[in-house]
Amino acid sequence: MAFWNKEIETMPREELEKLQLKLLRAKLREMYDKSPFIHEKMRSVNLLPEDVDSFDKFRQVPFMKKTDLRDNYPDKLFVRPYDELVRVHVSSGTTGKPTVVGYTQGDLDNWTESLARGMTSFGMGKKDMLQNFHGYGLFTGGLGVHYGAERIGATVLPIGTGNTARQIQLMQDLPVTTWAGTPSYMFHIADVCDQQGIDIQRDTKVRLAIAGGEPWSESMRKKLQDRTGVRVHNCYGASEFYGPMFLECEKQNGLHIWADLCYMEILDKNGDPCADGERGEIVVTMLQKEAFPLIRYKIGDISALDWEPCECGRTHPRLMRISGRTDDMLVVRGVNVFPSQIEAVIGEMPFLSPFYRITLENENYMDSMMVEVEMNEESLTEDMVQLNRMTSQLASRMKEILNIKADVRLVLPGTLERFEGKGKHVVDNRKYD
Numbered sequence: 001m002a003f004w005n006k007e008i009e010t011m012p013r014e015e016l017e018k019l020q021l022k023l024l025r026a027k028l029r030e031m032y033d034k035s036p037f038i039h040e041k042m043r044s045v046n047l048l049p050e051d052v053d054s055f056d057k058f059r060q061v062p063f064m065k066k067t068d069l070r071d072n073y074p075d076k077l078f079v080r081p082y083d084e085l086v087r088v089h090v091s092s093g094t095t096g097k098p099t100v101v102g103y104t105q106g107d108l109d110n111w112t113e114s115l116a117r118g119m120t121s122f123g124m125g126k127k128d129m130l131q132n133f134h135g136y137g138l139f140t141g142g143l144g145v146h147y148g149a150e151r152i153g154a155t156v157l158p159i160g161t162g163n164t165a166r167q168i169q170l171m172q173d174l175p176v177t178t179w180a181g182t183p184s185y186m187f188h189i190a191d192v193c194d195q196q197g198i199d200i201q202r203d204t205k206v207r208l209a210i211a212g213g214e215p216w217s218e219s220m221r222k223k224l225q226d227r228t229g230v231r232v233h234n235c236y237g238a239s240e241f242y243g244p245m246f247l248e249c250e251k252q253n254g255l256h257i258w259a260d261l262c263y264m265e266i267l268d269k270n271g272d273p274c275a276d277g278e279r280g281e282i283v284v285t286m287l288q289k290e291a292f293p294l295i296r297y298k299i300g301d302i303s304a305l306d307w308e309p310c311e312c313g314r315t316h317p318r319l320m321r322i323s324g325r326t327d328d329m330l331v332v333r334g335v336n337v338f339p340s341q342i343e344a345v346i347g348e349m350p351f352l353s354p355f356y357r358i359t360l361e362n363e364n365y366m367d368s369m370m371v372e373v374e375m376n377e378e379s380l381t382e383d384m385v386q387l388n389r390m391t392s393q394l395a396s397r398m399k400e401i402l403n404i405k406a407d408v409r410l411v412l413p414g415t416l417e418r419f420e421g422k423g424k425h426v427v428d429n430r431k432y433d
């Protein structure tokens with residue numbers, strides 16, 4: 001079995017935890033000095049970096065939340081000047097303010113190292129050609145996976161999203177062995193191949209895939225594998241970490257969370273650590289991140305961590321499938337969408353009332369989003385031409401803010417059901433089994 005960095009990947013748990021604590025203390029010391037934000041958080045609980053001599057003690061450090069990123073937009077959390085940065089990525093955040101993440105060369109190296117280990121762990125190598133369906137650009141998926149594959153000596157076809165006909169043509173013409181993208185797009189590829197009479201096993205060399213960027217399930221994996229004959233490996237990450245960075249090995253039994261790069265806690269409702277294998281909220285501390293510190297960050301996902309060594313020989317803990325979220329964030333076609341962003345757009349339009357409903361469907365695992373908004377009483381007197389104009393104005397503004405297309409409909413005042421409290425604006429009919 002191949003390893004990318006065998007010494008680290010098979011280090012006994014006890015040694016790994018020693019290393020984690022050492023890196024944790026060093027990172028806290030550095031951030032206490034360099035980051036006014038972390039300094040203030042630690043001061044607020046009278047904690048000095050030197051006091052943190054155990055993971056228990058570390059739990060006294062207050063959490064970092066998505067709202068902290070918003071409040072420090074765009075770059076107030078960076079601890080390195082732009083001179084030392086080599087890249088910036090931007091992703092959707094709450095209430096229309098995106099999240100901006102800066103990277104030093106060291107950050108890019110660690111991100112790439114993480115993916116190189118993961119790709120090697122499911123059998124990818126020099127002989128492989130990766131067709132990367134992930135979007136290149138501000139989204140971290142494209143470039144992240146790209147550099148990981150190049151690091152292990154694989155050949156990358158940086159095709160990006162869309163243009164399914166060309167995707168399918170090239171995967172037949174070139175020796176593509178591996179896909180990377182969202183699972184829903186892989187289902188779409190399978191559909192189009194069926195329509196065109198293309199048998200992926202007979203007509204292409206594709207045998208492996210990396211799928212992530214949106215919620216999906218074990219039964220979706222089984223269906224996708226049965227339909228395509230491709231072994232599909234789960235991938236997890238977030239732009240706040242670096243990007244997509246953790247992968248499943250060939251055993252497909254959880255994501256290997258590299259403990260020398262990431263200290264991951266799973267906490268119950270009271271903030272106490274969950275037992276091995278028990279589900280709770282994921283809290284992430286990046287141990288070697290340089291430009292943009294991430295200390296006890298609540299990413300909003302729910303899952304469990306298992307420290308039982310994997311059959312593949314790797315000793316780092318494994319993260320089980322994400323089973324939900326703690327906030328109202330939705331992932332639609334791989335894009336983070338917050339109902340608060342939609343509220344903000346509605347608030348800009350003088351002809352709308354604040355009542356809206358988001359309906360999500362996923363036929364063949366391809367997400368669609370419909371947004372219904374009530375007009376206000378004044379706009380009832382408008383003619384059809386004007387109403388159409390209002391609808392398209394709302395739709396284009398929505399696309400601009402959310403980065404995905406929604407089916408936008410204006411409805412009459414009083415049509416939508418009224419609910420008390422938040423979080424009732426979403427009807428999610430998507431199924432992942």
Ligand SMILES: [Zn+2]
Nearest residue numbers: 249310312314
């Ligand atoms: Zn493994």
